[in-house]
Amino acid sequence: GAGVSQSPSNKVTEKGKDVELRCDPISGHTALYWYRQSLGQGLEFLIYFQGNSAPDKSGLPSDRFSAERTGGSVSTLTIQRTQQEDSAVYLCASSLLGHSSGNTIYFGEGSWLTVV
Amino acid sequence: DQQVKQNSPSLSVQEGRISILNCDYTNSMFDYFLWYKKYPAEGPTFLISISSIKDKNEDGRFTVFLNKSAKHLSLHIVPSQPGDSAVYFCAAGGGNQFYFGTGTSLTVIP
Numbered sequence: 001g002a003g004v005s006q007s008p009s010n011k012v013t014e015k016g017k018d019v020e021l022r023c024d025p026i027s028g029h030t031a032l033y034w035y036r037q038s039l040g041q042g043l044e045f046l047i048y049f050q051g052n053s054a055p056d057k058s059g060l061p062s063d064r065f066s067a068e069r070t071g072g073s074v075s076t077l078t079i080q081r082t083q084q085e086d087s088a089v090y091l092c093a094s095s096l097l098g099h100s101s102g103n104t105i106y107f108g109e110g111s112w113l114t115v116v
Numbered sequence: 117d118q119q120v121k122q123n124s125p126s127l128s129v130q131e132g133r134i135s136i137l138n139c140d141y142t143n144s145m146f147d148y149f150l151w152y153k154k155y156p157a158e159g160p161t162f163l164i165s166i167s168s169i170k171d172k173n174e175d176g177r178f179t180v181f182l183n184k185s186a187k188h189l190s191l192h193i194v195p196s197q198p199g200d201s202a203v204y205f206c207a208a209g210g211g212n213q214f215y216f217g218t219g220t221s222l223t224v225i226p
Contacts, residue, residue, distance in 0.1 A: 035216070042218035043205060056213065091159055104150065105214065107159035
C-alpha cells in the first residue's frame with residue numbers, strides 16, 4: 001500500500017489477556033518505529049528498528065512488551081498480560097532511512113487498544 | 117523527564133490571524149526537528165521539518181523557526197484557516213530516536 005498500515009484499528013481486550021498489533025511499513029522503508037499515545041499524553045517512544053541492526057528497545061515500558069520485525073518489513077508489537085494502563089493508541093511509523101539521516105517518518109492511523 | 121515540551125496544551129486563533137505554536141527541547145545534540153499535525157481518530161501527518169544547520173524553513177503558510185541557543189522552535193501558520201484546527205506535535209531527534217512533545221490543540225475560529 002501507499003502508506004503505513006496498522007491492524008487491528010480497534011481492539012478491546014480483557015485485563016490479563018495478550019494482544020498483538022501489526023504494522024506494515026511503507027515499502028522500501030528500512031526504519032520502523034512504534035509509539036503510543038495515552039489519553040491526554042504526548043507520543044511516547046517504544047521501540048525502533050533499523051535494517052538488520054539490533055532494535056532500540058529503550059522505550060518499552062515493561063517486559064510485558066515486545067516487538068519483532070520479520071524480514072525487515074512487517075512488525076508485530078505484543079503486549080502480554082495486558083493491564084488497564086496499557087490502554088492507548090499504538091502508532092507505527094516508518095522512514096526511508098534511519099532518523100539520523102534526517103528522513104521524515106510517516107505514521108499509520110494507529111491501533112486503538114482498550115483494556116477492560 | 118520530558119526532552120521535548122509544548123507548554124501550551126491549547127490555542128485559539130481567529131481565522132486569518134497568525135497561529136504561533138511553541139516547543140522547547142532539552143538536548144543540545146538534537147539535530148533534526150519536525151512538526152506533525154493530528155486530526156481526531158487519525159495518525160499524525162508530517163507538516164514541516166528543519167535541521168539544525170538552519171534557523172528557518174518555510175512551506176506555504178507554514179514556517180518553522182529554530183533558535184538553537186534557546187533550544188526553542190516554533191511553528192507559525194499564517195493566515196490561519198479553520199481546517200488547521202488539529203493537535204500539533206513537535207518532535208526533536210538525535211541518534212535513533214525522535215522525542216515528541218505532548219501536543220498543542222489549535223482551534224481556528226471562523
